[in-house]
Amino acid sequence: MGHSTVADEIVAILQAVGIDTCFGVPGGQTVPFYGAARARGFRHVLVHDERNGACAADAYARVSGRVGMCDATVGPGATNLVSGLAEAYASGVPVLALVADIKTGREHLRRRGVSSQALEQADLLRPVSKWLARVHRPEMLADMMEHALRVATTGRPGPVVLEIPEDVMASPVDAFDLSRFTPEAASWPRHRPAAAAGDVARAVALLAAAERPIVLAGGGAVASGAYAEVARLADTFGLPVVTSINGKGIIDERHPRAGGVVGVFGDVGASQTLQQADVVLVLGSKFAQFNSFLWRLPGREQTLIHVDVDGEELGRAIPAAIGIVADIREAAAQIADGLTALSPRFAWTRQGVLPPQPGTAPDDPAVAPEAVVAAIADLAPDDSILVTDASLASGWTAARYPIRRAGRGFLAPRGLAGIGWAGGAALGAALGSPAGTRVVAVAGDGAAAYWLGEIETAVRMELPIIFVMLNNAGYGWVIQGERSLGITPESVFRPVDFAAVGRAMGAGASRAATLDEAREGLAAALSQPGPYVLDVLSSELSSPSVDYALLVPEAASKLGAYGMG
Structure with a gap:
């Protein structure tokens, strides 16, 4: 094998798995990585703040279906990553953060920046990452990169952090065998576990017997790419589809059974439609506070079938009659197949007076x-x-x-x-x-x-x-x-x-x-x-916020929609 450096091998691995872009701010400890990237024609995007680099990596992963990547130098660079990685962690988006660290022989000088810019950065980054590890020796790099990508893309996806000490980044190393690094390693979701047959049968029976069933699709449905499967539930069986904010895009919103976004920042009609359903098929939603009006919608009187790739979310915020741990695309297809054998068709629509959608007052002189x-x-x-x-x-x-x-x-x-x-x-x-x-x-x-x-x-x-x-x-x-x-x-x-x-x-x-x-x-x-x-x-007076009292008048509060905290 040829002679190389750790920085060279990082870039070689990224190129092998199809990660073609990294967003970051350089520091003295990461200069070898920047040099290797430029020498090998790897696209590195120089940004003005590491937080923005993490946000860019997040969005890159969402639209490309590949792991997003960002980098930061030791200390201040690492602290700036926290907010961006925290969003990716909470939204379940795979990001690889390459973070420089002090030289391996200076650990006793870490506290209070005795070694330049050093601090206990791993303690800051660990709560906003699925996995954090330090490459102590050059020969560890390939195994650790492989596992970082594995963790980022499996189960509930999320960000991972690899710390590279300054002396390790520039260290010589024999070029690795890259045959194990394929594009599949950086694609997500990496695995698609199917739902248990018994759970599917129970869900199908509940839906088929319902009078007003509905699909509530969250960010997990979009992450799974369950577009065709959700459209099939709407087209073939007439199920209305409403979404969380991160679930927006699971269906063309011009579709006659598309209801829009629910919650405080959503469409009043969508929330009212969800309120009137008797059985709710929840696909990949964790029921965030704003999407659920403080966990009041769906209500306890409604029957929930909750599907998520992460079993931790099932019943955590709102109880479910059936909890199914599975990839959303796979489970939705299984449920649709089960319904096909029973051939139900639902044509129910929202009833009653539609409350007004919040917005800008007609006499407001500013732009709405x-x-x-x-x-x-x-x-x-x-x-x-x-x-x-x-x-x-x-x-x-x-x-x-x-x-x-x-x-x-x-x-x-x-x-x-x-x-x-x-x-x-x-x-x-x-x-x-x-x-x-x-x-x-x-x-x-x-x-x-x-x-x-x-x-x-x-x-x-x-x-x-x-x-x-x-x-x-x-x-x-x-x-x-x-x-x-x-x-x-x-x-x-x-x-x-x-x-x-x-x-x-x-x-x-x-x-x-x-x-x-x-x-x-x-x-x-x-x-x-x-x-x-x-x-x-624009106007500082206008607000899009939907007050829960529009749906349940007895829930009126003097704070209105601002009582959601």
Whole structure:
């Protein structure tokens, strides 16, 4: 075998398994990896903050079906990864984080940075990763890379962390036999366990006997790629389909049996439809707080069949009559096969008065965020990917942006739901999808401030990303909560011209004070291939949040939708 270094072999393994992109910020300890990547033609994307690199790796994994990758140097670089990895961990997305560490002989100098930038970084990263390990010797690398990929892609997927000490990264090593590293090693889900036949039979019997059955699809259904199987349940048997935010995209939302997103940031009609079901087939949802109105929907009086690849989630938040541990695509196909033998057909629809969908008051002089999202849906190509940030942006987009194809056309940070995700995620979505795919990132100005530097990254990489800033000069969700509690002063900023920021970084840009100007800006953005910043002066008064009292009036609270905490 030929002579090589650990850094060279890392890149060789990545190329062998089909991971073609890494996002990161360099440090002295990772320079050998950067050198090996550039020498071998491996695409490394230089970002401005390690957090954004982790978010980019997350989105890359979601759209590509391969493990996403990011890197960071020791100490401050590692601490910056935490928020991004935490979202991937909570959303079950496989990411490989390569993190540098101090030289092996300096362990006694780790505390309080006596060895430059050192700290107990493994203790920080362990809670946000499925597995963390340190490559103590060069010859360990191949086995540890193999296992890292195995852990990331099996069971409930998630991020893994490999620490490489500075002296090990540059160490010579004999080139490894790469025959065991194939593209299957970095694809996810890696295994597809089927459901037990007895569980399937019980689920089929419950569904067939139901009067108003429904499918509630979560992020696990999208991760499994159960698009055809969910469409079959809707087409063949007439089952309505509603989704969580991360489940959005499991079905074309123009389908006559597609009901939309449920929960605080969802469509009122979708939640009302779910409320009226008697049997709920839950496919890959963990029942997050906002999606379930504080675990009140589905209700205890409804019968749940809960399918998840992770048995830990079954019955954890809401009790289930039947819990099934299986890959969602496999289980959905098995259930559909079972129903075929009984040939049930359901045509039930939501009954009663539909409560109004929350939005912007007609007399509000600022641009209505929901109108901006509707304009994006009207103008953007059907194969676009919409990337939303957390907080109110997630609500506007989840409820108001219709997905016109089954697939990863909508990405949201609903695992941890921390703001500041969309900028890095937009990079990953653009580079993980087919070349030329249009990506639209929607964020409030508070969230955008976390990742403004990545506009330059998009310009440098010539990526077709439109950054839409819903600019209300403050933390909108917090401001509205403060007003409901009578708290002053409010969490507001001085006005920022984000269009000017975009131009300064080399992007096309415009500012919109009216809906017509917003539509003109979107048209201009779509007419050019590179990145564009659209700064929309939106309202700080409007909210997409659905109050549970719209569905159950006796649950009314003076805090309204803000009583979800």
